[in-house]
Amino acid sequence: MASDGLASPPLPGRDSLSLGPLSPTGSPVPGSAGRSNPLSSKVTSVLSTSYADAEFRESLALLDERGISNSAETRRQLRLDIQKEVIDSNGKIVTEFGRVAEQLRRIGSTIDRLNKSYQEMRGHVTTAHESTSTILEEASSLMTQRRNIETKQQVLKAFREHFVLSEDEVASLTLTAEPVDDRFFAVLSKAKRIRKDCEFLLGFESQTLGLEIMDQTSKYLNQAFQKLYRWVQKEFKTLNLENPQINSSVRRAIRVLAERPSLFQNCLDFFAEAREQILSDSFYLALTGTAGSGAKDNSVKPIELVAHDPLRYTGDMLAWTHSAAVSEREALEILFISDGNEIAKGIQEGRENELWMLMADDTDGPAEFDAVKALNELVDRDVSGAVRILRQRVEQVIQTNEETILAYKLANLLGFYRFTFSKLLGDESVLLQSMANLESEALRQFRSLMRDHITTIEGEFQHTPSDLGPPEFLQDALKQLTAIMKTYETSLTSEGDREADFEPILAESFDPFLAGCENMSRNIPPPSASIFLVNCLLAARGALDPFADFTRTRVARLQSTIDEHAARLVESQYAFFRRESALDPIFAALAPLSDAERDDVAKVAKLEPLQPEALGATSQSLDDFLPSAVMDAMENVKHLQDARLAREITEEAADRFCEDFEHVEGLLIEADEYALEVAAADRDGEETRSSLRGLFPRTTGEIRVLLS
Structure with a gap:
């Protein structure tokens, strides 16, 4: 409804309305009654009202809260009731404002009385201040003087406590009758601190006080250290170091x-x-x-x-x-x-x-x-x-x-x-x-x-054992050296220095005996000399081997000497094979020749050791030698105490002998072939010479088998 519709007369009944059909927008449908009445205008106004208006919505909400029913009597009395309520509310407001005005009049009276009391009190205070200002100034000056005196007293007390030793402290520090206990050390620390802090006093213009305190404190300190010195000496006389709880x-x-x-x-x-x-x-x-x-x-x-x-x-x-x-x-x-x-x-x-x-x-x-x-x-x-x-x-x-x-x-x-x-x-x-x-x-x-x-034992250096074994003096020396090395092995010498440190011991306890063996070998013909030295060196190496961590260099030197003498024994055995087999002249004659050179091959048949008679005799001597060759050769080195080394020496000599024999065999075969070629070229000639291989039929394979 519109805002002015509150006082409008009640709407007529539906039967009294003569409106024609309405369109959805509220306007008469075209073709309806040609004229409008006040009610239709009111309805149109209501329908055209925007419900988005806040005041309109609040009005409707107010009506809902009052619970007003939509009746004809209510609609007639609504405006009157609202106006009456407004008038009553205004009357209440006026009454309350009257009461407020009355309270404000009372407050004004009270303020006036307070202002009058304030003025009276201000006058009394001004009068009292004028009469007591002199006394207050004097009291303030006295309070300032008191504070200054208290400050000076505190400074003096702190100074005395920090820079001056009391009589009890001086007695504890200097008198020998006083014990050296925690109090003594505490006072001593204080005295040292005082002397150090005196350096600060010396920074002022007047240095007298600092110098006097430092001089007096230094004197006390010297007496204290003298007292402590005598006390420590006294304690040292009775000190028991075996006691774990030392004072x-x-x-x-x-x-x-x-x-x-x-x-x-x-x-x-x-x-x-x-x-x-x-x-x-x-x-x-x-x-x-x-x-x-x-x-x-x-x-x-x-x-x-x-x-x-x-x-x-x-x-x-x-x-x-x-x-x-x-x-x-x-x-x-x-x-x-x-x-x-x-x-x-x-x-x-x-x-x-x-x-x-x-x-x-x-x-x-x-x-x-x-x-x-x-x-x-x-x-x-x-x-x-x-x-x-x-x-x-x-x-x-x-x-x-x-x-x-x-x-x-x-x-x-x-x-x-x-x-x-x-x-x-x-x-x-x-x-x-x-x-x-x-x-x-x-x-x-x-x-x-x-x-x-x-x-x-120098006299023993002249007598070589019949079995060419290590002499007794060397065996005794090696036993002695073994005992020494076992002792040295337990020493604490560092790993890098052990060999160098032990070298002088070897020079004293080993080298003279080994040198004696070498001197003895000079009086023995070869190969016995080499066999004797090899036996001595093997015994020495066997004694040094277990202690290789500090004899490694010496063992290597001994092994090198053993190899040197073993090579001499190989040469001796090789010479034995050549000599006893009767092949030495043939080996010597054919050594410079090569089976690849035709000129060398042509010379073979003309050599004196290869003439038929000499070659046949050599072949017979070889056949007689081969069955017992190895046994005879081993007999030469039977005194070597290392059987494996003796066998290796003999085998190496036999290998060299077989290599030389293979060279000879190759030249003989080439020489026979060369003779056949010459005979074939000269058909008119007569074969006046027998085959070299016929006179010397042994092969390298047979020699290797027989000497193995």
Whole structure:
């Protein structure tokens, strides 16, 4: 419905309408009644209203909410009811605005009273401020002065706490009656910090205070280090290194004392002297079972009980020394460097601060402290007393020994411990030098005994065994050398140096005997000389072969010499085959000739060894020789102790003989063919010469079978 339709009269009934049919758009269908009435106009207006209008939709929704039914009475009263509601709403609004106006009048009155009270209070405050401003200014000045005084008190307190030692702290630091405990080290650290921080005070214009505090603190520090030095010396006298739980205060004191290198070094010297005496007494007790005071200790089994066995005696003494050095190093490592690099830092700091170091002319400065090297040197000094006793005892063992192998075993044992001590204490220790000197002395004794032995058996170098086998002195020398090599095999020499290190031993214990065999062979006719030397060389190679890791070069040299003499024996056997078979003249005559040259073939029949009579005799001698040729040849080398080598030598000589025979056979065949060609060309001639092959029928195949 339209907005003005609320007050319109009720619509007439459908029976009163005289509208004609409507089109879908609401307009009369053409041909309907020719005129329109008010109702049709209203309907047209309603139908033409857009339902997309928001106000229209809200109006319809309002009507729906009121639940108004579409009746004639309702439609008549709708506008009146709405207007009455609007009038009532406006009346309520006017009433409420009246109440608001009343409240605003009351608020205005209240504000006026507050303004009046404020003005009165402002006047009172202004009056009070004028009367108290002087007092406030004075109080503010006093408060400022108080804060300044409190600040100065705090600064003074902090300064005294930081830069001044209390009487109790000075007593703990300097008096010997006070113990060296955690409090002492805490005060010492504070004093060192004070002296260092005094450098900051020296940066101000007035340096008097800084100099005075630094001078006083330095004096206290020097007294503290002297007290610590004496305390450490006292502790060293009763220190038990065998106790794994070494006093932590001693370790701490040593680290702190390192800041005074001179005092620290004096303590080390004192400690080394004390430990040297203790270890010397312990070594003497281990040797004899008797303490230095003469008291017998039945719980100790003296090392001297095995003095009849020089090797074990020496080994026990070296083992004790090694055990003592290891124990000493482990204990000192806990004592001096178990907590890192503190001693090195302390010594470096002390070197930078000590006056004599500052005045030194060395522009490069002192060398950096090496804790491990210093530890090794200290251990070396500690065991030096025991090492002197050890050196005397071992030297006595070496000098009284008359056995060659034992002398070398002693040298090898000393070399083993020399290598072990080098790993433990480095290459510059006195202990290592002592081991090296003892090893050199043992090797000198070994060489001396070996030369004496060679001098003793020189008479045996003139008598060659009848069986051409290795002489007895060589066999004894190889047994001795085998024992030496077994000993050397257990040494700790590095792989790359083993062969070079063992070469001097071979020169002393092997070469003279082999040279004696070579001299003996010069007095023996060949091939016995080569057989004798091959037997000696084979025995020597057999002794050296099992130790190839350090005799490889020498074994190769021996094998080369064996091959050389084996080649001489092959030549001897080959000469035997040529000589005993009576073929030597034929071989010599035909050697320069070739079966491929016609001129050489033509010369064959004219050679003297190939004349019919001589060739027949040679063939007969060959037939007589062949059945026992191999046995006769093997008889020549029967004294070779290596049957396989003897057989190989003979077989190689037989092969060469067969090759020469094959050459001869080829030339004879060619010579017979050449003679037939000449006879065929000269038909009138008479055959005056028999076939060479007829006189010498043996073939190369037959020779190889008979000599195999």
